[in-house]
Amino acid sequence: MTAIADNINDLSRQILAGNIGAGARAIRWLDDGDPRGADVLSLIFPHTGRAHLIGITGPPGAGKSSLTNTLITEQRRRGRRVGVIAIDPSSPFTGGAILGDRVRMAQHTVDPDVFIRSIGTRGQAGGLSRSSHDACLVLDAMNYDVIFVETVGVGQDEIDVVALAHTTLIIGVPGLGDEVQAVKAGLMEAGDIFVINKADRDGYDDTYRQFELMLHLRAESVSRNEIDKTASAWSPPLLRAVAKRAEGTVEIVDATDAHREYLQNSGHFVKRSSHREREQFICLLREAVVDEIMEGMDEDILNSILRREIDPYTAASHELARWRGNTTS
Amino acid sequence: MPCARYLVNTMPTASWVGFKMLKKTRPLRILLAKLGMDTHTVGITVIAHALREAGMEVIFTGLKQTPDMVAAAAVQEDVDVVGISTLSAGHTRSLPKLARLLREAGAGDKLLLAGGVIPEEDRQLLEDAGVDRIFTMGSDTRDIVAYLQEWWLNKSEPTEV
Known part of the structure; x- marks a missing residue:
């Protein structure tokens, strides 16, 4: 591998050529608030906007990393290059962090067509870091087809990832409260695809019914929504998965593919991207x-x-x- | 989007001096891993915790890693330091290989540390192969933290504004 360039122009060219070290360095600068990061971004930005950004969110311990791992495998099987931004919490007291999402994705480490980057929240609430959006742009410029953004474990309304991603997966697990939790505002309103992981566990049927009820009610209110008629054209699927056995993976990737197609056919792909750039601006x-x-x-x-x-x-x-x-x- | 919560960045006790510091932080990033079939995790967990407490970002890649995996992850994560915990031998082969792979990946400037059960007679071999510092059994975590902090300070000073 060639050495990482020192100057901004060469580094940007390396990024566009897919050089992993160069991309990693740019993400570091952006994460650290180093002004060189913004310079690089200005050069690569015209080459972005192509990748499919898929957000993966859910409560702590839902199996987001394990599920992401199986989704990488399936995306690779379909011939796509995959980028991953995996976010873990920074300590609000010391600023330090232990970023451990890679542990579940170790099998993809040496695949040259998979780039996994761990990022600490560094004081940011909402489930992402300040640099998440920028890191996605770098991976996009490096020509990754699919970029997974795995949030920190979230509670009820840390849904910043929805504004970032084209497609948002909400990962639930059996046994986390009753139907009142399911119909509360926030997380459950946000997803494009719902997955109940650890579906081999006790309480799966109850959780499935709660999600089903919530999605049914959501569909009712969306169909009455006079302002945004287009929103009703996609009805979020509810899927089951057992990530540790790679069960349900094919169906999830089918669903994210279908959602991408829906976004592109309806013009929402560009719409969501421009919404994101506007928010970032x-x-x-x-x-x-x-x-x-x-x-x-x-x-x-x-x-x-x-x-x-x-x-x-x-x-x-x-x-x-x-x-x-x-x-x- | 993130910025709606911009002001939440200030932690409950922080004044805007703290607020500015939080924004401008450039924490040291260190990758911690174990090579080979070694499954003794207590040491590496204690170290990871101590480094986190010292404000560093610890990227943990898990057990049963190969030198190729560690080198690839170090590049993807753009870490400053790679730390390997070894308690069941094999280090005289795996650590030199890792040092070589890092150099080949253009990442030879990363600090390479080793810790755990490393006999004194292996020290020279490892240092010649490119291991920058060895912390053997009984090392105080405070010494490791102090060593890294000083190294980081010296390294960041010339480029820091």
Whole structure:
């Protein structure tokens, strides 16, 4: 393998040629907030937008990594190159992390057409890291056909992955609460494909019925939705899987393929991508503005809030006014 | 999308000094693995925990790895350090092979550490083959953390803004 280039132009060319070391370096820069990352991104961005981004989310211990492992195998069998972004939590106290998703995917490590990257959340709530979107762009530019984004174990409404991915898989397991959990807002509203993993366990039938009820109710409300008629054209399948025995894998990949086809035929593939880029643009803009405001902020304001001398709303509008004054003068 | 929760980035106790630090962190990334049929995991788990506590990102690849797997994972993860725990021999063959594969993959600049049961008479062979530092049985995790922190500080200083 050729050495990783030092300069941005050569590194970008290496990425577009599929050089794993170069892609890995760019993702590192983007994850670390190194300005070189943004430079690389600006060069490779025109070559992105082709890969199928598949989000995989669900509660901790649902078997997301094991399932991803079997899905990689099936995608490879269908001749596709596969990228994986596997996110695990960073410690909110030390910033450190133990990223262990690779353990379940070890069999694909030396396959040159599979690229697995572990990323820590680094303080980000919502199930992803700040760099997830950028990392997907790098893998996209490296010409991976399918990119799996495996979130941290989520609870009820950490559904940022829905905005990131074209297709979102919600992984459930038997024995995590009754039908009230299933009809709550959040995670269960979000998925394009539902999978009950560990289907050989006790309680599978109950869980299946709960999911079925939830999907039925969801279909009813979607068909009454006058605003977004297009949403009703896809009815989310409910599938079973036993990841440790690779059961259900073919059906899941059939379903993600069918969803991709549906998105492309309905024009939603581009729509979802542009929604994502728009969100990312606003996000970056917001970060830049907040950074700038905070740069010149007086730390006494926080103390004033803590002493209850000023409320956070008033303090925020004061700071905004100060910043406006600085930028216009 | 992520940014809606941007301000949540500040942990409950953090002021905006902490907020800025959290955004600008560049944690050391280290891959920890075990080669061959060695299944003794207590040591590597203790080390992983100590490094996490020290704010490092530990990529754990699991047991029964081959040198090829570790080298490939090290490149994909763009880690700064590769740490191998070995407690059931085989290290005189697998570690030199790993060092060679890392160099061949253009990743020879990564720090290569070995720990566990490593007889003193093997030390020279491993160091000549490219193992940068060996921590044998009884090493204090605080010493390992301090060693890595100092190495990371020296390494990052020239390029850091």
